[in-house]
Amino acid sequence: MDSIEKIVFKEESFKIIGACMKVHRTLGPGFLEAVYEEALEKEFLNQKIPFKKQVKLELYYENQKLNKQYRADFVCYDAIILEIKAVNLIPVAFYAQLKNYLKCTNAELGMLINFGTSSLTYKRVLNSPNSNSHNS
Numbered sequence: 181m182d183s184i185e186k187i188v189f190k191e192e193s194f195k196i197i198g199a200c201m202k203v204h205r206t207l208g209p210g211f212l213e214a215v216y217e218e219a220l221e222k223e224f225l226n227q228k229i230p231f232k233k234q235v236k237l238e239l240y241y242e243n244q245k246l247n248k249q250y251r252a253d254f255v256c257y258d259a260i261i262l263e264i265k266a267v268n269l270i271p272v273a274f275y276a277q278l279k280n281y282l283k284c285t286n287a288e289l290g291m292l293i294n295f296g297t298s299s300l301t302y303k304r305v306l307n308s309p310n311s312n313s314h315n316s
Contacts, residue, residue, distance in 0.1 A: 199223040204300040213266040216295040231256045239284045266296040282307035
């Protein structure tokens with residue numbers, strides 16, 4: 181059958197999750213988000229995963245750039261927005277935040293990673309097709 185769905189950024193996602201799992205295995209839960217962010221940066225370098233840290237994301241209203249900006253924890257492979265958290269339970273607001281990041285940049289995939297539980301938890305969030313195109 182030819183109706184097999186294409187998994188967006190499958191290999192890249194697999195590598196990112198692997199790096200996150202290594203950091204979580206090494207540190208465990210209980211640290212501040214900033215500690216995981218710094219450790220993950222080192223792991224991305226070790227595993228040669230291309231990334232940018234604390235990336236400013238431009239916002240638009242009716243194709244006009246706004247002064248306000250969001251800041252993503254990481255953008256990997258120049259395409260995947262990565263938000264990391266260190267909480268017991270991920271509130272719905274964090275998913276909404278990531279969806280807003282995707283919407284304002286037209287990025288196809290975002291990943292929400294939580295280091296705050298005994299096992300690493302993560303969620304891939306796809307951007308629904310958007311007719312507005314912003315090159316940022």
